[in-house]
Amino acid sequence: MVEAVLKPGGDAATALYIVAFSLFIIGIKQGTHPTTAKRGNLIAAGGMAVAVVTTLLLDGMGNWGLIVLGLGIGSAIGVIASIRVQMTEMPQMVALYNGVGGGAVALIAWSEIRHGISIGEDFPLDSLIPVIFAGIVGSVSFWGSNIAFAKLQDLIPTRPIAAPGQQVINAILLLAIIVISVVLAVDHESPSEGLFILLLVLAAILGNLVVLPIGGADMPVVISLLNAFTGLSAAAAGFALDNVALIVAGTLVGSSGTILTLEMATAMNRSVSNILFSGFGGAPSGGGGGTGEEKPHVSIGAQDAAIKLAYADSVVIVPGYGLAVAQAQHAIKEVADELEKRGVTVNYAIHPVAGRMPGHMNVLLAEADVAYENLKEMEEINPEMPRTDVAVVVGANDVTNPAAKNDPDSPIAGMPIIEVSEAQEVIVIKRSLSPGFAGIDNDLFYEPNTSMLFADAKAAAAEIAAEIGNL
Amino acid sequence: MTEITIFVLAVFVGFEVISKVPTTLHTPLMSQTNAIHGIVMLGGLIVVGFANDGVEYVIGTIAIAFGAINIVGGFMVTDRMLGMFSRKPKSKAGSDGKGGA
Numbered sequence: 001m002v003e004a005v006l007k008p009g010g011d012a013a014t015a016l017y018i019v020a021f022s023l024f025i026i027g028i029k030q031g032t033h034p035t036t037a038k039r040g041n042l043i044a045a046g047g048m049a050v051a052v053v054t055t056l057l058l059d060g061m062g063n064w065g066l067i068v069l070g071l072g073i074g075s076a077i078g079v080i081a082s083i084r085v086q087m088t089e090m091p092q093m094v095a096l097y098n099g100v101g102g103g104a105v106a107l108i109a110w111s112e113i114r115h116g117i118s119i120g121e122d123f124p125l126d127s128l129i130p131v132i133f134a135g136i137v138g139s140v141s142f143w144g145s146n147i148a149f150a151k152l153q154d155l156i157p158t159r160p161i162a163a164p165g166q167q168v169i170n171a172i173l174l175l176a177i178i179v180i181s182v183v184l185a186v187d188h189e190s191p192s193e194g195l196f197i198l199l200l201v202l203a204a205i206l207g208n209l210v211v212l213p214i215g216g217a218d219m220p221v222v223i224s225l226l227n228a229f230t231g232l233s234a235a236a237a238g239f240a241l242d243n244v245a246l247i248v249a250g251t252l253v254g255s256s257g258t259i260l261t262l263e264m265a266t267a268m269n270r271s272v273s274n275i276l277f278s279g280f281g282g283a284p285s286g287g288g289g290g291t292g293e294e295k296p297h298v299s300i301g302a303q304d305a306a307i308k309l310a311y312a313d314s315v316v317i318v319p320g321y322g323l324a325v326a327q328a329q330h331a332i333k334e335v336a337d338e339l340e341k342r343g344v345t346v347n348y349a350i351h352p353v354a355g356r357m358p359g360h361m362n363v364l365l366a367e368a369d370v371a372y373e374n375l376k377e378m379e380e381i382n383p384e385m386p387r388t389d390v391a392v393v394v395g396a397n398d399v400t401n402p403a404a405k406n407d408p409d410s411p412i413a414g415m416p417i418i419e420v421s422e423a424q425e426v427i428v429i430k431r432s433l434s435p436g437f438a439g440i441d442n443d444l445f446y447e448p449n450t451s452m453l454f455a456d457a458k459a460a461a462a463e464i465a466a467e468i469g470n471l
Numbered sequence: 472m473t474e475i476t477i478f479v480l481a482v483f484v485g486f487e488v489i490s491k492v493p494t495t496l497h498t499p500l501m502s503q504t505n506a507i508h509g510i511v512m513l514g515g516l517i518v519v520g521f522a523n524d525g526v527e528y529v530i531g532t533i534a535i536a537f538g539a540i541n542i543v544g545g546f547m548v549t550d551r552m553l554g555m556f557s558r559k560p561k562s563k564a565g566s567d568g569k570g571g572a
Contacts (some may be wrong), residue, residue, distance in 0.1 A: 034556040045546040061520035070532040074539025082547035104537035108514035253508040255485025359497030366555040
């Protein structure tokens with residue numbers, strides 16, 4: 001048995017922490033291509049192992065029973081959850097992992113405050129300020145992520161839940177948090193633990209109130225943002241604990257979350273603050289979509305759809321969240337397989353915010369064995385649309401709505417879309433004509449070259465695949 | 472100041488490395504970086520390892536458990552996802568029988 005040999009803050013421990021975060025950077029860098037990404041993930045996990053072992057070897061560590069207990073329970077839950085989760089449930093899984101990370105940060109910040117007070121010396125500001133920051137952001141992230149999880153798991157309604165005057169309440173909460181933080185910092189000779197706990201509670205309420213009013217389709221942005229928050233709060237904890245591994249790792253995650261958040265917001269043509277605070281989509285006024293007489297549209301069955309597809313030269317499939325809900329990825333792949341047997345070219349057009357987290361559709365289609373090369377990004381596929389014989393929209397709605405381009409008064413005006421209406425023919429597989437998340441009618445459904453196939457995506461796709469096979 | 476320097480450099484490294492990840496791999500990227508912030512578990516280990524106070528024992532042990540869920544679950548689920556991206560789709564066409572449900 002190796003004796004605990006590393007001096008906390010000593011050169012050897014620091015060197016090992018540097019090895020750990022270098023492995024994180026290399027690991028993420030390998031994630032730029034699907035063939036190396038798996039190895040990259042293992043490298044990053046190796047970095048984590050180095051960091052954990054280094055910490056366990058620090059001189060003076062004790063209470064091994066509790067450490068083993070915490071590690072054992074946490075690892076067991078992590079293993080079971082990661083094996084059992086379905087690919088369609090990935091957004092909520094990530095939200096949950098993100099939440100526990102934020103929770104850990106908040107708890108560590110709390111015990112740092114306790115520890116500092118118990119020593120009874122002046123709390124140095126360069127560790128008190130990061131502790132306060134870590135506590136607030138960790139708590140917001142924990143509760144915000146849990147709400148995001150509950151919404152994605154349908155434990156609470158995904159539509160925006162907003163009380164009147166909520167913005168005012170949020171502003172007051174934020175102000176109170178700032179004031180308490182300042183009081184704690186000013187009183188750094190003996191900061192009050194009670195005030196710090198109050199801070200955690202207020203931040204928890206804020207985390208709940210900010211995420212509750214956000215609708216399901218805006219979740220990619222929320223999850224990325226909370227990921228960035230947890231990363232930054234971990235970095236802050238690193239400042240407080242003088243731990244370089246925490247600082248670098250937390251900052252990397254903060255950068256990644258920030259980049260993804262901004263990319264998602266750009267893809268919706270909305271600002272991050274608009275997404276967080278507008279209660280967009282299905283808010284009380286937005287619910288009037290389905291009233292009045294139905295506009296003329298063409299409705300077809302699976303057999304007609306199969307004929308259209310089978311005699312096409314090129315087909316583009318446009319998946320959306322509905323595909324995930326219906327678990328239709330395997331059935332869609334069967335349709336594509338049948339078509340490819342007949343020499344039809346099949347590609348998939350992925351809108352940046354399709355699904356409930358960045359890149360959600362890519363994971364589902366990869367699960368169904370769709371080749372990486374056939375997944376096309378929006379910018380790549382749009383110029384191909386006029387040369388496409390049939391575009392099949394499966395469970396996507398707002399991201400195909402031509403109103404975003406044609407109607408300057410539309411709530412989604414200016415949002416980049418997959419331009420399916422440019423294709424020769426469009427088949428939309430959908431349960432009904434009901435509006436999507438944005439709460440507005442989709443003009444696509446009423447265009448002359450669009451046919452609607454009203455059905456569950458999975459059942460319809462299976463039927464189409466069978467029909468093509470019979471032709 | 473050294474720590475601020477490290478932080479600022481890490482911001483640049485982060486932006487540089489992560490902006491090169493293609494959109495297709497954003498879910499695994501997010502889930503992997505998500506696992507990486509589980510490194511806060513080190514804070515929990517340090518808290519518990521050096522604690523001699525009942526409340527700190529409890530808070531610290533929960534923090535370790537949370538951190539371990541974050542790390543172990545995060546890396547494992549990312550591995551599962553990336554396994555789907557890296558497999559050769561053309562070689563085995565008839566092997567997706569398990570995904571029926």
